[in-house]
Amino acid sequence: MKEIIQKDFEIFLGEEVLEHLSAVLIENSYSKVFVLMDTNTQRFCWPLLSPYLVNFFPIVIPDGESSKSLVQAEKIWETLQNNMADRRAVLINLGGGVISDLGGFCAATYKRGIDFINVPTSLLGMVDAAIGGKLGIDFLSFKNSIGLFKHPKYIFIYPSFIKTLPSEEIRNGLAEVVKHGLIDNKSLFEKLSQLEGQAIEKAGNLIFQSLKIKADIVKKDPFEKDIRKSLNFGHTIGHAIETWSLLNDAIPLKHGEAIAIGMICEAYLSYEILGLPLSELEAINAYFTKHYPKYKGALNNDILIEYMQNDKKNDAGFINFSLLKRIGKAKINIHCQEELIVKAIDYYRKNNS
Numbered sequence: 001m002k003e004i005i006q007k008d009f010e011i012f013l014g015e016e017v018l019e020h021l022s023a024v025l026i027e028n029s030y031s032k033v034f035v036l037m038d039t040n041t042q043r044f045c046w047p048l049l050s051p052y053l054v055n056f057f058p059i060v061i062p063d064g065e066s067s068k069s070l071v072q073a074e075k076i077w078e079t080l081q082n083n084m085a086d087r088r089a090v091l092i093n094l095g096g097g098v099i100s101d102l103g104g105f106c107a108a109t110y111k112r113g114i115d116f117i118n119v120p121t122s123l124l125g126m127v128d129a130a131i132g133g134k135l136g137i138d139f140l141s142f143k144n145s146i147g148l149f150k151h152p153k154y155i156f157i158y159p160s161f162i163k164t165l166p167s168e169e170i171r172n173g174l175a176e177v178v179k180h181g182l183i184d185n186k187s188l189f190e191k192l193s194q195l196e197g198q199a200i201e202k203a204g205n206l207i208f209q210s211l212k213i214k215a216d217i218v219k220k221d222p223f224e225k226d227i228r229k230s231l232n233f234g235h236t237i238g239h240a241i242e243t244w245s246l247l248n249d250a251i252p253l254k255h256g257e258a259i260a261i262g263m264i265c266e267a268y269l270s271y272e273i274l275g276l277p278l279s280e281l282e283a284i285n286a287y288f289t290k291h292y293p294k295y296k297g298a299l300n301n302d303i304l305i306e307y308m309q310n311d312k313k314n315d316a317g318f319i320n321f322s323l324l325k326r327i328g329k330a331k332i333n334i335h336c337q338e339e340l341i342v343k344a345i346d347y348y349r350k351n352n353s
């Protein structure tokens, strides 16, 4: 079993972590154990976890982003309250990023905060969403607009959960794994480039390397004042493309697919502004064009820039980027001219038409 022990949280990864979770629950003498899951994780993951738990209260919600809502939050608080959860109760979040964001938010606010434990079941959850303490719900159609920072007490990563994850969900999470390599560890990117298809499910060590990058960055800068911004590489243009696709496409791009396009465009900006070597720009472009579908919609530059101007990461009215000096070395707080952003989107179009 691999471990990362930090001041505020502990992460365990391996095939034996569910057994360890059971021991940790006993050690902490929690008064009651609640388990939040969605309909898919109830079907696929709960049967693997439940043998390790005794005396628990399951809470099942519909799967999908629409559950990251005040309505579901109320239902969770209601279940906690109706079952007389006190401040020594614990909530286990068994699911992807929707479950850890929502469950963490409910636990952190119930009776001014009870412990919660993340057991991520999606690749995105394992390498990203379950770590870092950003919690929240979507409100009035704004994503993550109500929330707070608080770390889970423990994170238990059982890589075998990925076996039942649909392939598009693996691709979704893989974009963040690749991003961690691009901003912090060139050899991780090279190893991923050599993996056939989506074989990440068999590569627990790569999952560990990836999540360790996020955990180390979060430890240095928990509230995203500085180095944590490097995790936004690909996300300024990527989020704009994700919003565009949500509003215009019958089957919108998944977050990871939009971020993959964002990373190609922002690698181009890195080449133009920070002198990222051309060979590295080409390697990044080659990786994503090989593993991610081409976007078929007609992106409108002006509207994308407008979305970027409204991005919450902006700084003093400038569209703010985290870019790459080279693969494995990120630089934060870079402002770019709009014409260059358009050139970067054109670079993606040219290479993917």
Ligand SMILES: NC(=O)c1ccc[n+]([C@@H]2O[C@H](COP(=O)([O-])OP(=O)(O)OC[C@H]3O[C@@H](n4cnc5c(N)ncnc54)[C@H](O)[C@@H]3O)[C@@H](O)[C@H]2O)c1
Pocket: 038, 039, 040, 041, 044, 045, 063, 064, 065, 068, 095, 096, 097, 098, 099, 101, 121, 122, 123, 124, 125, 128, 129, 130, 131, 132, 133, 134, 135, 144, 161, 162, 163, 164, 165, 166, 169, 172
């Ligand atoms: N807090 C953070 O730092 C952070 C970071 C990144 C993303 N997020 C949030 O995470 C969410 C996206 O996370 P996600 O991609 O994990 O989405 P998700 O939780 O909706 O999971 C994706 C789908 O996979 C299913 N699923 C999960 N595990 C499964 C398994 N083992 N087998 C079969 N099906 C399974 C889910 O039921 C769901 O249908 C977004 O709301 C995003 O805002 C948060």
